[in-house]
Amino acid sequence: MNATTQARYKVGGMDCASCATKIDTAVRRMPGVEDVSVSVASGTMTVKHDGTGDLGAIEKKVVGLGYSLRALGQKAGEDARRRGVEGLPPSALPGISPSRGEIGKTHDHHHHHDHDGGHDHSHHDHGTTEIEGLHGHDHGPMDGPWWKSPKGRLTILVGIALATAYGIGHLVPAYDTIIFTAAMLIGLVPIARRAIMAALAGTPFSIEMLMTIAAVGAVVINASEEAAAVVFLFLIGELLEGVAAGKARQSIQSLTALVPKNALLEENSQTREVPADRLAVGAIILVRPGDRISADGVIIAGESAIDEAPVTGESTPVSKGIDDTVFAGTINGDAALRVRVTAAAEDNTIARVVRLVEEAQESKAPTERFIDRFSRYYAPGVVAVAALVAILPPLVGGASWSEWVYKGLAILLIGCPCALVISTPAAIAASLSSGARRGLLMKGGAVLETLGKITAVALDKTGTLTAGRPQVTDVIAFGRNAEDVLRFAAALETGSSHPLAVAILAKAADDEVEIPAATDARALGGKGVTAMVEGQEVFFGSPKAAAERVSLPMAHGRRITGLNDEGKTVSVLVVGGVLAGAIAMRDEPRPDARAGLKALTDAGIRTVMLTGDNARTATAIGKDLGIEVRAELMPEDKSRIVGELKSEGYVVGKVGDGINDAPALAAADVGIAMGGGTDVALETADAAALHGRVGDIAAMIALSKRTMRNIYQNISIALGLKAVFLVTTILGITGLWPAILADTGATVLVTINALRLLRVRN
Numbered sequence: 166m167n168a169t170t171q172a173r174y175k176v177g178g179m180d181c182a183s184c185a186t187k188i189d190t191a192v193r194r195m196p197g198v199e200d201v202s203v204s205v206a207s208g209t210m211t212v213k214h215d216g217t218g219d220l221g222a223i224e225k226k227v228v229g230l231g232y233s234l235r236a237l238g239q240k241a242g243e244d245a246r247r248r249g250v251e252g253l254p255p256s257a258l259p260g261i262s263p264s265r266g267e268i269g270k271t272h273d274h275h276h277h278h279d280h281d282g283g284h285d286h287s288h289h290d291h292g293t294t295e296i297e298g299l300h301g302h303d304h305g306p307m308d309g310p311w312w313k314s315p316k317g318r319l320t321i322l323v324g325i326a327l328a329t330a331y332g333i334g335h336l337v338p339a340y341d342t343i344i345f346t347a348a349m350l351i352g353l354v355p356i357a358r359r360a361i362m363a364a365l366a367g368t369p370f371s372i373e374m375l376m377t378i379a380a381v382g383a384v385v386i387n388a389s390e391e392a393a394a395v396v397f398l399f400l401i402g403e404l405l406e407g408v409a410a411g412k413a414r415q416s417i418q419s420l421t422a423l424v425p426k427n428a429l430l431e432e433n434s435q436t437r438e439v440p441a442d443r444l445a446v447g448a449i450i451l452v453r454p455g456d457r458i459s460a461d462g463v464i465i466a467g468e469s470a471i472d473e474a475p476v477t478g479e480s481t482p483v484s485k486g487i488d489d490t491v492f493a494g495t496i497n498g499d500a501a502l503r504v505r506v507t508a509a510a511e512d513n514t515i516a517r518v519v520r521l522v523e524e525a526q527e528s529k530a531p532t533e534r535f536i537d538r539f540s541r542y543y544a545p546g547v548v549a550v551a552a553l554v555a556i557l558p559p560l561v562g563g564a565s566w567s568e569w570v571y572k573g574l575a576i577l578l579i580g581c582p583c584a585l586v587i588s589t590p591a592a593i594a595a596s597l598s599s600g601a602r603r604g605l606l607m608k609g610g611a612v613l614e615t616l617g618k619i620t621a622v623a624l625d626k627t628g629t630l631t632a633g634r635p636q637v638t639d640v641i642a643f644g645r646n647a648e649d650v651l652r653f654a655a656a657l658e659t660g661s662s663h664p665l666a667v668a669i670l671a672k673a674a675d676d677e678v679e680i681p682a683a684t685d686a687r688a689l690g691g692k693g694v695t696a697m698v699e700g701q702e703v704f705f706g707s708p709k710a711a712a713e714r715v716s717l718p719m720a721h722g723r724r725i726t727g728l729n730d731e732g733k734t735v736s737v738l739v740v741g742g743v744l745a746g747a748i749a750m751r752d753e754p755r756p757d758a759r760a761g762l763k764a765l766t767d768a769g770i771r772t773v774m775l776t777g778d779n780a781r782t783a784t785a786i787g788k789d790l791g792i793e794v795r796a797e798l799m800p801e802d803k804s805r806i807v808g809e810l811k812s813e814g815y816v817v818g819k820v821g822d823g824i825n826d827a828p829a830l831a832a833a834d835v836g837i838a839m840g841g842g843t844d845v846a847l848e849t850a851d852a853a854a855l856h857g858r859v860g861d862i863a864a865m866i867a868l869s870k871r872t873m874r875n876i877y878q879n880i881s882i883a884l885g886l887k888a889v890f891l892v893t894t895i896l897g898i899t900g901l902w903p904a905i906l907a908d909t910g911a912t913v914l915v916t917i918n919a920l921r922l923l924r925v926r927n
Contacts, residue, residue: 169199172220174210176203177233178316183372183583185590186537188227191366195223205590207523208414209237230366231359311408320400323352327397334390342389349393352400353380370544372581372908379574383901386567386574391901395578398902402909406583409916412923414594420515420601423475423494428459431503441493442510452502460493461513462504470498518855521608522601526594530610532876533589540582547580554895568897575894575904579887584911588879591919596872599923604855605865612851615835617869621815622765622862623807623829626776626783628822629839630762630790630859631752635664637672638733639749643721648678650738650746656683656698657705665734668750693736701741708747711737715744732785751782759790761859766791768863771815775803775829803829820854820862837862868922875922879915886911 179185185203188210192201197218203210212223227234311317326348334341353376360373376399383392428441429451436451441459444450449465452458458471468486473495482498485491491504493513510516529537555573558564593610600607607613627633640647655673658666659680673680683703686696693706704714708725711717717725717737725735725747733749765772773793776783780796787794795806803819807829810817819826819833822840827849830836838850840857854861890907893899 168216169213170216172212172214173237174212174224174227175235175237176208176210176227177235179203179205179208179232183581183586184232186540186586187230187363187366187368187371188232190368191226191230191363192223194367195226198223202527202529204523204527205587205594207526207594209523209527211527226366230362231355311404314407316400316404316407319352319355320397320404323348323393323397323400326351327393330393342384342387345389345393346384349380349384349389349396352393352396353377356396356399370548372583375544375548375577375581379577379901382570382574386570388571388901395901395905398905399909402905402913405913406909406916409591409913409920412920418519420494421519423457424510424513424515425457425459425494429453444506444510446506446509448506450504450506452497452504454497454499454501456497458491458493458495458497458502458504460504460506460510461508462491462506464489464491464502465505466503467500469500469502472496472498514855518601518606521606522597525597525607525609525612526590528609528611530589530593530614532614532873533593533610536586536589536880540586543582543585544580547582548577551576551580571900572894572897575899575901576891578901578904579890579894579907581908583908584883584886584915585880587912588883588915588919589876591916592872592875592879592922595919595922596868596875600865600868603861603864605861605868606853606855607865607869608851612835613869613872615816615869616818616852616866617873618816619770619818619835619866621771621773621810622818622820623773623775623803623810623833624762624792624819624859624862625803625821625826625839626774626778626786627752629820629857630758630774630792631754631786633822634752635668635734635750636753637668637748638751638753639728639747640672641724641747641749643744643746645738645740645745647746648676649740650748651676652678652680653698653703653740653745654705654736654738654748655680657686657694657696657703659683665736665750669748698740703741704739705736708735708737711739711744714739715742717744721747730781730785732779732782751785754786754790755857755859758859761861761863762790762792764860764863765866768866770866773806773810775806800826800828804832807832818862818866822857837865872922875919879918882914882918883911886914 176188179188185205189201189203192198192210192212195218197214197216198212199215200213201210210227212220214220214223224234312321330341330344330348333344337344356373357377360371360377363369363371364374376396380392380396383389383395425441427438428444429436430439430444431449431451444460450459450462454469464485464487466487468484470482470484471491472482473492475494475496490507491502492515493508493510494515508514551573553573554576555570558569559566589610593613596613597607597610607616624630640651642650645653651669651673654669655678658669661667681698683696683698686694688694689706689710691707692710693704695702695704697703704711708717708722721744725737728735728747728749731749731751733751735747735749737747738745762772771793773795774783774787774790775798776794776796777798777800778796780794783794783796795802798806803821803826807817807819811832811834817833818835818837819829820837820839821830822838826836826838830838830850835852836850838853840855852865854865886907890899890903894904
C-alpha cells in the first residue's frame with residue numbers, strides 16, 4: 166500500500182452544489198483516487214490518492230466538465246504535514262480570487278498561466294495548465310463586473326438573440342418557429358455539451374441534462390418560443406446564483422485583503438519597500454504611524470496603540486510595547502514601531518484563519534451528507550414522475566399528447582435538486598465566514614452542527630476563566646498606611662520577573678506610587694526577600710517566615726486566614742522590625758467571565774470549571790462566578806470528567822487554552838481552544854475563540870443554532886416552492902416559464918437567505 170498523497174486545486178467556475186457533486190462523482194470514479202472533497206464556498210478541491218492514479222487524467226476530466234483548474238501545491242502524508250500552500254505566491258492562496266485574465270478566457274484557448282512569481286511546479290507539471298471549456302456554469306469568483314464573465318456574456322448574447330427573434334418573428338410569422346429555435350440553440354449548445362460530459366462522467370441527471378431534454382422537447386411539441394425564453398431564464402438564474410456565491414466567498418477573502426501588499430524592510434540602517442510576501446522570518450520591518458502592519462511579528466522598538474479590530478473584532482486599540490506580538494493586518498496607531506517578523510506570509514494569523522475556514526468548508530456536515538444521498542435518488546425519481554405525467558394521461562385517458570408532454574417537461578424543470586443541494590453548504594459557508602470575522606473559528610460543518618446541540622460546557626480555569634496571571638486584590642495596612650506598604654513592597658520587587666512581583670509592580674504603576682531605591686537585596690529561599698530601603702531593613706515574604714521575625718497579633722492572623730480562604734496568596738511586609746502590612750494576590754477572573762457564563766446558563770447549558778489548582782482557590786473563584794467546581798485535577802482527570810458528562814447524556818463542549826488540555830479537548834464532542842490563535846490548541850481543537858473571551862463560547866453556540874435554523878428554512882423554501890409548482894403544473898395553471906423560475910428562483914432565494922448569516926450580530 167502506497168502512502169496517501171493529497172493534491173489541492175483551485176477550481177474556477179463552480180458555484181452551485183450540483184457542480185461540486187458532478188466533479189466529485191467524476192473524480193471519485195478515476196483509478197487510484199481514495200477520497201475527494203470539493204468546496205463550493207472556497208472554490209477548491211482536494212484529492213487523496215494512493216500515488217498510482219494519473220493526476221493528469223483527473224485534471225483533464227474536470228476540465229472536460231467545463232471548469233478551470235489550477236494546482237495549489239502538494240501535501241504528502243508522510244511529508245511532515247507540509248503546508249498545502251507552500252511555495253505559492255499569495256495570489257494563489259486558496260480564497261484569493263484568480264487574476265482577471267483567467268476568468269475572461271473562453272473556448273479553446275489552452276493557456277499556460279503564470280501567477281506573479283511562478284507556480285509550485287510540483288511532481289506533475291500539468292497542474293498549472295489552465296484549460297477552459299465554454300462554461301455555461303462559469304461564474305468563477307465574480308471578479309470584476311458580471312457582464313465580463315463568460316457566463317454573463319453568454320446570457321447577454323442569448324437575450325439579444327431572443328429579442329431579435331421576437332422582432333423578426335412578428336414581421337415574418339411563417340418562420341417564427343425556426344427563428345426561435347435558432348435563438349434557443351445559442352444558449353442550449355454549451356449547456357447540452359456540459360450535460361453530455363457530466364452524463365459520461367457519472368452524473369446523468371444534472372440540471373443541464375434536465376434543461377436540455379425540456380428545451381428539445383418543447384421544440385418538438387411546437388413551443389419553441391417558450392423553449393428559447395426558458396433557456397434565457399435559466400442562464401439569468403445561474404448568473405444570479407454566481408453573484409450570490411461570489412458574495413459568500415468574498416466575505417472570507419476580504420480578510421486576506423487586510424494584509425498590505427508592501428512592507429518597509431530595514432537593512433543596514435536603510436529602509437526599502439519590498440513585497441510583504443517576500444519577508445523572511447527574522448527580518449526587521451518599520452511600521453509608520455497609521456500604517457497597516459504587514460506581517461506577524463514582535464515589537465523590538467517603540468510603543469503604540471494598535472487597532473486590532475480588523476483581526477480580532479476588539480473595538481478598543483490595545484497598547485503594545487517591546488516584546489509584544491502584533492498581527493498582520495492590524496493598524497498601528499500613534500508611533501513608529503520596529504517589528505521583527507515571526508511568520509512568513511503564508512503562515513501569518515490571517516492566512517491560517519483563511520486556510521482553516523477553507524478546510525472546514527470542504528468537510529461536510531451530517532445534514533449535508535443526508536441531502537447529498539437524498540438528491541441522488543431524488544433526481545431520477547423526478548425524471549420518472551415527469552415521464553409518467555407525459556405518457557400516462559394520453560395513453561390511458563386519451564388526453565392530448567402535446568398538453569401532457571408540455572406538463573411533463575415543466576415537471577422536469579421543477580424537479581432539479583439545485584436549490585435543495587445548496588441549502589446546507591451555502592448556510593454553512595456563510596456561517597463559517599461570519600464566525601471567522603469575529604474570531605470564532607470552527608473547523609467544518611460537522612463542528613458547526615454539533616455546537617448547537619451542546620448541553621454542558623467544561624471550562625479550564627487558568628487562562629480561560631481567569632487572566633492567567635496574579636493581580637493584587639488587597640493592600641492591607643497594619644503598622645503603616647497602605648501607600649507605604651505598596652511603596653516598600655514594590656521597592657523590593659523591582660527588577661524581578663516573578664509573577665507575584667510583576668503583579669505588585671503593575672499595581673504600583675496603576676496607583677502612580679513613587680518607588681524608592683532598594684540596596685543590598687537578598688532572596689531567602691522559599692521565605693521571601695530582604696533589602697535596605699530608606700535606611701531601614703525591609704522584609705517581604707510568607708506569613709510563616711514573617712512570624713519568625715515579629716509576632717503576628719491574633720486579629721491580623723485571622724485577617725490573613727480569611728484572605729487565604731478566598732483563594733488569595735498573602736505576603737507580609739515587615740519594616741525595621743515592625744509589622745507594616747500585607748498584600749493579597751489572586752489570579753482574578755477575566756472581566757467578561759461572569760457575563761459569558763451567565764449567557765451559557767441562560768441558554769440552559771450546564772457549566773463546570775475544571776482546574777489543576779488547589780481546591781480552596783478554585784472554590785473561591787467558582788463562588789465568585791457562580792459555576793460548579795472540580796479542582797486539583799491532572800490532565801487525564803479532565804478527560805475522564807468529560808467522559809463522565811458524556812455518559813450522563815450531555816453533549817459536551819470543552820474549553821481550554823493550552824497543551825495540558827489537549828486530551829480533554831479531544832475527548833469532548835467539541836473541543837474549543839481559547840486565546841491568541843497561535844498554539845497547539847488550534848491544531849487539536851475543533852473550534853477556537855481567538856480573542857479568548859468567555860462570551861465567545863455562547864456566541865459560537867448561538868451562531869450554530871442560527872445556522873441550523875437557516876438550513877431548515879432553506880430546505881423548506883426549496884421543497885415548498887417545488888411542491889406548489891408541481892401541483893399548479895399538473896392542474897395546468899402554470900407552464901414552462903414559472904417552472905424554471907421555481908428552480909433558479911428557489912436557488913437564489915436559498916442563497917440570499919444563507920447570506921443573512923454574514924450579518925454580524927453583537
